[in-house]
Amino acid sequence: MKIAIVSQYYRPENATITNSLAAGLTKRGHAVRVITGYPNFPSGRLYPGYRQRLCHRERDGGVDVRRVPIVVSHSQNPFGRIASYLSFALSSFSAGRYIADADVVYVYATQMTAAIAPLVWSRSRRIPFVLHVQDLWPESITGSSILKGRLAKRVVEAILTPWLLLTYQAASATVAIAPTMGAMLHARGVPVDKLHIVYNWNDDGADAGDTTATPSETDAGLTVTYAGNIGHLQDLATVIQAAHQVEDLVGFRLVLIGSGAASDELKKLAERLGAKSVVFRDRIAPSDMRSVYMESDFQIISLKNLKIFRGTIPSKLQASLSHGVPVITTVPGDVASLVQANGIGLTAEPEDVGSLARAFRAAFAMTSKERKSMGRRARQYYQANMTSDAGVDAIERILVGAANARGAVQRWPKRGV
Structure with missing residues (x-):
């Protein structure tokens, strides 16, 4: 089957879903073409060599x-960010002949x-086309710091x-990344028979072998880590203030790794x-993240309410x-429910x-034994529900269903570059 993937982000950017999906579908025998922009995320600067x-x-x-x-931009200037989104959308039209005989198009809709x-x-x-919704619009735009007033x-x-409603209705299938998102999309016009729930997954390297972190052999101290985009929606101000409130705990550390508008x-x-327990580190390469997890007792997952x-x-x-x-999360809804139901972390109220x-x-x-037990449950839950193989299999079935509903499928000839 001939599958076209449309995503503003792709390798060498850390675009886990599109990178592993393209590779996984190719491995399964499909001919895959990707339409993407020039790599610049998350720094907003074109990668060397491009x-x-x-x-x-x-x-x-x-x-x-x-x-x-x-348009290369990841600034807080709303015009720059919107120009980046729209420029990719408009430039994609130039690839119309490139995908003209595709059987189905997969859209990675983080924008x-x-x-x-x-x-x-x-x-x-x-x-x-199949729409894989990562962030709900318009709230992801109107609720961010891009727009003011x-x-x-x-x-x-x-x-x-109105445009979103048209897009949802036109899609042959829509994929949500969580049950509550699925319910919201249905309320916004996505038919039940075209709606699917598929959890996102981590990269293939993390799926292989025993990767369980063992940060502490004793009960002394606690290292809580945040690694990712340092933005306003992540509500890290609350995290820093909470860390400051527990500075009487000897050995407590909050490590914030990354960069961003905030x-x-x-x-x-x-x-x-005067939060002495808070440590800031610059953004690191995804390949170096294993060492971060190895020193972490918990990872913090926080978002605005x-x-x-x-x-x-x-x-x-x-x-x-x-x-x-294991995680400590302030994200209500599906994340908090999943964490509580499976004993894979702790929860707190947002903001x-x-x-x-x-x-x-x-x-x-918690004792070292209790933390390790929670960490084993975390790994077991991931292996049972969120591996890349499970995710790619699910997306493949949805794409095949959309293509078969259209008619016969063919293959693109192989092309060297």
Whole structure:
């Protein structure tokens, strides 16, 4: 079967889902073509060795990749960020002939604008598309720091809502990453028979072998780690304030790894509070994350208290569980329910400093044996429910179903670059 993947992010960027999906589908015998931008995430700077051109093709193993030019921006300037999203959507149209005979198009919708070209192709070229929703729009835009002011948010919501409804209705299938997100999408017009729930997964390397972290052989101390985007929606100000409240716990450390729009103000907050237990580290390569998990007793997963986040499962959860690291989370809804039901971490109320501080104290009070037991349960849950093989298998079935509903399938000829 010929499958086209449309994603603004792809290797060498740390785009776990699209990278492993393309490789996994190729391994299963499908011919895969990827339409993507030039790599720049998360720094907002073009990766070394790349120069933007109107048309660029390369091979990634057995995957044929077509890069289209985009506005490179990951700043808090709303015009820059929106220009980046829209430029990829518009540039994707230039790849229309590249995917003209595809059997099905998969859309990685961390930004819903990636679906604009596939939506048009579904009408003009009769190619079905499958929408894999990572973030709910318009709330992911109106609830972020990209837009400021109620009027601007109302205008954006009024523009996006009708288009989103059209996109949901036109998709041959829509994939949600959590049950509550699925319910929200159904309420927004996605038919039940076209709606699927597939948990995100961690990269293939983390699925192999025994990766269970063993950070501490004694009961002394506690290391809680956050690794990822340092943005406003992650609500790390609450995390820092909670860490400051438990500085009487000898050996407690909060390690924040990454970069983002909120980095500078969070460092100033920690300095103003005198939070000596908070350690900031620069962003590291994904290949170096194993050592981070090995020194972590828990990973913190936090988000702002927004309704849409009740139906999301941040990729940090899968990454942490795959390495046998339990979590402390302030994300209500599906994440909190999953953590509580399976005994794979602790929960706290969102944007509640006191509640999170109590969770830190509870984690600190656990023995090394209790922490290790929780870590084993975390790894076991991941292996049973969230491996890359399980995720790729599920997406493959959905893509095959969408293509078969259209008619006969063919194969692209192999092409060298």
